Amino acid sequence: xxxxxxxxxxxxxxxxxxxxxxxxxxxxxxxxxxxSVKTVKMFEIDTDMxxxxxxxxxxxxxxxxxxxxxxxxxxxxxR
Amino acid sequence: xxxxxxxxxxxxxxxxxxxxxxxxxxxxxxxxxxxSVKTVKMFEIDTDMxxxxxxxxxxxxxxxxxxxxxxxxxxxxxR
Numbered sequence: 001x002x003x004x005x006x007x008x009x010x011x012x013x014x015x016x017x018x019x020x021x022x023x024x025x026x027x028x029x030x031x032x033x034x035x036s037v038k039t040v041k042m043f044e045i046d047t048d049m050x051x052x053x054x055x056x057x058x059x060x061x062x063x064x065x066x067x068x069x070x071x072x073x074x075x076x077x078x079r
Numbered sequence: 080x081x082x083x084x085x086x087x088x089x090x091x092x093x094x095x096x097x098x099x100x101x102x103x104x105x106x107x108x109x110x111x112x113x114x115s116v117k118t119v120k121m122f123e124i125d126t127d128m129x130x131x132x133x134x135x136x137x138x139x140x141x142x143x144x145x146x147x148x149x150x151x152x153x154x155x156x157x158r
Contacts, residue, residue, distance in 0.1 A: 022144070025144060032127075033127035033128045035127060036124070037122055037124050038123040039122060039123075040123055041119075041121070042086075042121055043116055043117070044116070045116050046117075049112045061105055065105060066101070
């Protein structure tokens with residue numbers, strides 16, 4: 001009924017080695033003009049719940065399992 | 080100048096074990112009403128290029144490095 005997009009990204013200042021290495025590799029392939037590459041993890045969750053309940057549930061999922069609050073921020077969008 | 084969001088997801092029919100396991104774990108934590116969990120990988124690329132050039136460049140990045148065309152689809156959005 002509700003499809004949620006949960007976007008989990010590193011907090012400012014937390015190292016993103018995958019992003020850094022992707023940038024380096026792109027540059028070694030000849031791509032120019034790249035200032036930064038950041039990696040973001042996303043979960044698309046298809047639920048049986050109405051939107052408000054699904055978002056509330058997703059908040060809890062992030063706190064309990066999906067995100068690490070020490071180094072990550074999350075954002076929940078309804079699609 | 081242009082920030083691109085490159086979204087890389089598995090093609091239909093390709094197994095997503097990480098998504099499946101996330102769903103199982105959420106259910107074991109007591110979450111109900113989840114039909115499916117899908118994982119998506121995203122790159123946020125900050126470039127010096129104008130939007131049209133950045134998108135063209137990003138297409139090439141996906142083909143050459145970021146996506147595996149056998150199992151993944153990509154979508155490029157300008158933010």
